[in-house]
Amino acid sequence: MSLHRLLFNPFLFMIILTTTLTLNSLLIVESSSNKKPASGPEINVTKYLSFPNFSTSQDITLLGSAAISTENNCIQIPENNLQYSAGRAIYSSPIRLFDPKTQTAASFTTTFSFQIQNPENDAGPISGGLSFVIVPDELTVGRPGPWLGMMNDACEDEYKVVAVEFDTRMNPEFGDLNDNHVGINLGSIVSTKSINVSDFGVYLNDGKVHRAWIIYDGLMKLFEIYIGPDGILPARAVYSGNLDLSPYLNEYMFVGFSGSTGNNHTEVHTVCSWNFTSVSRASLRVPSTETCESKIIVANGGNNIHVVPSKTPTSFYIFVAVVVLVFIIMINLYLNRKRKDENYSDETASFTKEKHRPAPPNYRARKFNFSEISSATRAFGELQVLGSDTRSVTYKGTLVNGCNVAVKRFYSKFFSSRGSERRRLIKEVKLVGKIRHPNIVPIRGWSFDRQETIVVYNFAPNGSLDKWLLGFGVLPWTRRFKVVKDVAEALSYLHSKELAHKNVKASSVFLDISFRALVGDFGFVLSSMESTRFESLVSQKVDVFEFGVLVLEVVSGRARRSGPGEMDLLDLAWAMHVGGEKGKLVDRRMGPVVNPDQANRALEVGLMCTLNDNKGRPTMEEVVEYLNFEKPVPELPRTRPVSLFPYSSTTGLCSGYSCSFK
Structure with missing residues (x-):
């Protein structure tokens, strides 16, 4: 039955209108009877942190080159590698810094003592910088060099960050004033406000202990920064002005410090004490006024208790009304179907044709x-x-x-x-x-x-995997293990379609904004001497071998190609396995948060993939099962295979026709 016939049937229209008004009235009555206030009075949510000094037992997450020095109980960035490194020290729990209901940023005050010095020459030129940061997660480490461990160019557009930088190097591409400035960064490495602190008699790179006070009033949107000698609050702020931080804040954020050094420059940043206080507005939820006491009556002096029978619930009337309405509509449809004419048939046919209109094609290259x-x-x-x-x-x-x-x-x-x-x-x-x-x-x-x-x-916003393993900072173990599993899933799918990647390496694996691994940069064409038949026989086996080497790179944080005088990564991994020390291959920069079972499983799978094909090299389908702990990994040989896959430490690729014999 057509819609206009249904609506313009006077009898049916009156029934629908009456039923609709009745339902609406019942819903309003029930809603008003059960109405509860969504929120109660506003309160202040206060968070206070106090670190007169630092130790490894405190709730501080250390990432990249950050460490806590046992000599002076200070956060130190970097710990050892003084050139081109980055690190972060973040309070381990998130702090409420934004009220989504009122769209208001929290007010906060933080003060910390810090020192920037050159370990080789106390009065010499140094380069790098330290930042107080408010970031959305406790896992990411920004890039070294001018990025101050704060951000990286791959995800700058999507990464929310608020920072106050204490920069000792002038980078014109970022609009820096000089090599002795303080900047306020809002979602970008380019400072929104930049202050030459030389005008205030402050020299960040003089090796002295300075103290910074950062004060923000969320209601007034007033931002202030003071810098002076440790223990003395200066009379004049180096910056005082209105800034709205709310667009750059999530409801919960992490606070702490980041720092970096550049190429051919040495610099050590230390933070020896830190206090932080935040106050944000929130609304309490008011509990229901309904109580058990309102539902019972005490009779006969309180000795006997019986429940008062409740009235028929409004929902029952609603149910009955809906059933009656549906029943009437069905009868009306049945009667009208008997009276359908040629126009009705044409209309139905037209409607059916339109309903089954072909859907637009799916996205294709x-x-x-x-x-x-x-x-x-x-x-x-x-x-x-x-x-x-x-x-x-x-x-x-x-x-x-x-x-x-x-x-x-x-x-x-x-x-x-x-x-x-x-x-x-x-x-x-x-x-x-x-x-x-x-x-x-x-x-x-x-x-x-x-x-x-x-x-x-x-385009993958976070760039290729090799940049993160060897350049950007330190990927935490959880993300590394997920990368390994993601790549295994991709190769398994390709092999199931009788295809091969033919170019598996860290620079061919890309990371999207959520750090999901994406396999790309296919090796479309092999050399002209390699036949199609040969390629079909060995390409998938080459993929498995190269995946094994990639896994070793991810776990160890090393490049597959060794430097002069160093053992090749694959040789090193097998030597450690034979010596019962393959656990030492795990990248120490990740700290103590590595899952040992997952790391051991990944190393075993990586080594197994580099076995000779007739000596136990698995398929990618089996690799996925091993990494998901769906089946145990077969025991690896305790001696290094006599002839590994023809892997060249120079090119890192399979070489020659000898691949087909493995």
Whole structure:
């Protein structure tokens, strides 16, 4: 029955209208009878921290190069590696700093004593900086160098942070005033306010102990900073002005300190005492006024108790009214169906046709014009370059719809003059472009115009894994283990589709904004001497071997390629296993928060993947089961395999036809 016939049936319309008004009245009565205040009086939520000194037993989370010195009981950033390092010391529990109901930032006051010095020359030039930070998590370490361990360029747009930096190096690209300034950073490494503290007789790099007072009034939005000798509050603030912190705060945030040093510069930042107090507004929830006493009557002097029968609940009337309404509508529909005419049949057919209209096609990779790619990458400008290798250059691009992409542009010299390799790459790109998996970087499209060979990927905001293992800071164990499992899931899926990645390494694994691992940068084309049949036989086995080496990199925080005079990572891992000391391979920078069972399982799986294929190397499907603890890992040999997979410590890749015999 059509909708207009239903509504313009006078008898049925009156019934629906009457029933609707009745239901509405009943709901209003019941709502008013059960109405409870959503919130009660406002109160102040106060948090107070006091650290006259620091020890390892306190609730301080240390990340990266941060440590607590046992000599002076101070937080020290960095601990050992004085060049190009970053660290954080964060109070372990979150603090309420924003009221979502009133959209008001909390008021807080913090004071701490700090010292910045050069361990090699007390009066010499130094470089780096220390920051008081308010951050959304206790796991992330920012980049070293000018980023002060506060942020990194990969996630700056999404990462909420409030910081006060004490910077001893001038970085013009960040708008720094000089090499002796204090900055207020709101969601960006570029300071919203910057103050030359030389005007106040303060020299951050003089090696003396300074004390900072940071005061913020959330209601007045007044921000003040004082710096002076330890124990003496200066009469004049180095900064006093109105700032609204609320857009940069979550309801709960973490507070603490971060610091970094740059290349060829040494600097040590110490924080020896710290007090912090915050006050935020919150509303108490008022409990219900209904009590057990209101439901019982005490009779006969209180000796006998009986429950007073309650009235028929309003919900029962609502139920009866709905049933009656549905029954009447069904009868009316049945009677009208008998009287349907040709117009009604045509209307029904039209409605059915519209209802089953084909859905729009799912998102698929598409062809881009060269002009689109050129515009997105600013004509392949140098500032857009993300990285390069012997075959290609990768650029960051922004499409006309605002989406960020990674554009991989292959060198024309990479392909043979006959063009067969280019045709094969185009075929493989289109094939992989159909793949969709949560742990595989989607191919958004391609461009093969003007003899250009370009592949367009989705952009991963947090960059590649190798930068985090060897550059940005220290990934905590929970994220590392998840990366290993994510990559295993992606490779297992590819192998189940009879495909292979052919380029498994840390620089081909990317991290999205939530640090989920995405496998990308496929090795589309092997060298011309390798046949398709050979590739199909060995590529998946190569993936498994390379995944094993990747796992060792993630657990140890080391590069697979050794430096001069150092043992190669794979050789080192097997030597430690044979000596019963593979636990020493775990990256010590992660601190004591590593899960030993997970770390041991990851190392065993990594070593197993590097076994000869006929001596126990697993499939990726089995690797996923091992990492999920769904089945035990077979015992590894106690002696190093005589012939490992032909892994080159120089290239890190399988070499020659010998792969097929493993």
